Amino acid sequence: MKWTTLALTTLAAASRSRTAQAFVTHPKTSFGVRMMTSSSSSSLRANVNRLTEPSKVLMDTTDVFIFDCDGVIWRGDSLIEGIPETLEKLRDAGKKIFFVTNNSTKSRAGYKKKFDGLGLDVKAEEIFSSSFAAAAYFEQTKFKDSGKKVYIIGEIGICEELDMIGVPYIGGPDDNGKVADMGPGGKVVHDHDVGAVVVGFDRNMNYWKIQNAQLCINENPGCEFIATNLDAVTHLTDAQEWAGNGSMVGAIKGCTGQDPIVVGKPGPLMIDYIVDKYSIERARICMVGDRLDTDVLFGQNNGLRSVLVLSGVTSEEKLLSKDNEITPDYYCDSIVDFFVPASVSA
Numbered sequence: 363m364k365w366t367t368l369a370l371t372t373l374a375a376a377s378r379s380r381t382a383q384a385f386v387t388h389p390k391t392s393f394g395v396r397m398m399t400s401s402s403s404s405s406l407r408a409n410v411n412r413l414t415e416p417s418k419v420l421m422d423t424t425d426v427f428i429f430d431c432d433g434v435i436w437r438g439d440s441l442i443e444g445i446p447e448t449l450e451k452l453r454d455a456g457k458k459i460f461f462v463t464n465n466s467t468k469s470r471a472g473y474k475k476k477f478d479g480l481g482l483d484v485k486a487e488e489i490f491s492s493s494f495a496a497a498a499y500f501e502q503t504k505f506k507d508s509g510k511k512v513y514i515i516g517e518i519g520i521c522e523e524l525d526m527i528g529v530p531y532i533g534g535p536d537d538n539g540k541v542a543d544m545g546p547g548g549k550v551v552h553d554h555d556v557g558a559v560v561v562g563f564d565r566n567m568n569y570w571k572i573q574n575a576q577l578c579i580n581e582n583p584g585c586e587f588i589a590t591n592l593d594a595v596t597h598l599t600d601a602q603e604w605a606g607n608g609s610m611v612g613a614i615k616g617c618t619g620q621d622p623i624v625v626g627k628p629g630p631l632m633i634d635y636i637v638d639k640y641s642i643e644r645a646r647i648c649m650v651g652d653r654l655d656t657d658v659l660f661g662q663n664n665g666l667r668s669v670l671v672l673s674g675v676t677s678e679e680k681l682l683s684k685d686n687e688i689t690p691d692y693y694c695d696s697i698v699d700f701f702v703p704a705s706v707s708a
Contacts, residue, residue, distance in 0.1 A: 410682060413669065413694040420692065420700065424667065425646040427452060428636070430627075431463040431473075433652035433674020434697065437600040441480050442673050444698035449482065451701055459488060460636060462649075464591035464626040464656060466493040466562030466607070469522035490636065492590035492626030493519035496560050498635060499588065499625045500529050510557025513578050515571050515610060516564050516590070532556070533574070538566040542573055552577035561614055561622065562590040563607040565598075576617040587618065591626035593656060595675060603675060627651075628660035650697060652676055654688040667691050 413420065429435060435445055452459060461473070461484065468476065470489045477484040493516075500506070506529050514520050514534040521534045532553060542550050550570060556578040564571070579585050593606035611622055625631050637644060644665035651657020652674025661668030670690040672678055680686060681693060694700075 410689050411692050413692040413699055416694075416700045416702070420648065420669070421455065421457075423646070424457065424648045426458045426460065426642050426648070428460045428462050428633075428647060428649045428666070429697070430651035430653070430657050430674075431461055432465060432597040434650060434671055435461070435482075436480065437597045437674070439480075440600045441482075442696055444696065446482060448698050448700060458640070458642070459484075460490060461488060462490045462627065462632055462636075462660075464492045464593050464607070465596065466491060466496065466519050466590040466626070467517040467565075468493065468519040469526075470494050471522065472519055490632045491519060491523075493523045493562060495625040495629075495631050496520055496562070496588060496590055497523035497527050497529070498631060499623070500524070500558070501527050505529060505558065508557050509555075511553065511555055513553070513556045513559045513575060514562070515567065515575055515614070516560060516562030517566075520560055520562050520590070533571070535566070537571050537574070538568070540568065540570040542570045550574050550577060552581070554582055556582055556585060558586040558588055559614070560588045560590065561607070561611050563593075563596065564610055567610055567613075572613050572617065575614050579614070579618045579620060587614065587620045587622045589622035589624050589626075591656065592622075592624060593653070597674070627656040628663055630664050633660070633664045633666070648691075654681070654686065654690075658688050658690045661690070662688070669693065671696050673697075 434442070436442060449459065461477075463473070468491060470486055470491055470493075473489045473491055474484065474486045477489070497520075500512070505512070506527070512524060512529060512531040514524075514531050516534055518535055521531065524531050542548070550573045552574050559575045559578050561575070579587050589611045590607060592608045592611055594608045595603040596606040598604040614620075615622065633644075636642065637647075645667075648667040648669060649657055649661030650669045650671060651660070652671050654670065654676055658668045658670055660666070668690040670676060670681060670693040672681075672693065673696040678693070681689075
């Protein structure tokens, strides 16, 4: 994969954004990294509009659609009904399409295989995962020049992306099944050459990994703590929600007292890369996802329009709740509604 220079300049929250967001700027880069979100309003959002006239309010004003994957394109390993036909219609209408997922378990090449397996004709360059975002962060901060290595809590996706840019790492799947010696005098011996710990979703999370990560962060001077995302839940299967990477990140935050640098949504890294590489006007981009605090916020805080679909983790009840402080421009049942007449989708 040929890498291009990332234009990672943080935008202020868009003027139409309904939430305020705080960023921490890493000293080695010019871009901001999402740390927390807040909002002063907690009233019912009466201006949340159901998408009833997609041709008029969405299709005619959007050149680029960015789709989340889990809960939007598929659930687990099952395609959501009507997705292939809808993507084909969007391409026939001349729309550019990208897929941006916070799931770091696969690399871009790995996701290409999943799209192929589901019968979806998607190009590798249209796919952006948080594993790629982690690699992009290390590329931009010139981590390789430090002579340090990365300790990975996560799966093969992060490893494959770091291999692409030649950044050395340890951990990942190699640490699956390791058990810490907690007998008399027992300890975990960590690598003092680790300069960053990356925490991505890991179905083989264990106490040894947690202990090793906390030692690297707490005892190695300048060691960075990086999270691919903070998603609370994820779709491992289509039967139920499963604990997401937020639980893994929370374990490391709890024992180190450190807040992570978050490279996935809703931070700006991946959208800045897309906008810079393809010279796209942000106002003509629409982010489509099933999560309020990642997908919709990703759109709002980076100058994009946003559509929430109800085919994933967010219910209409939650969206319209008086406690919800994050609102999309529109919402609908699924992206199939992009081509459903108003009388049907109303």
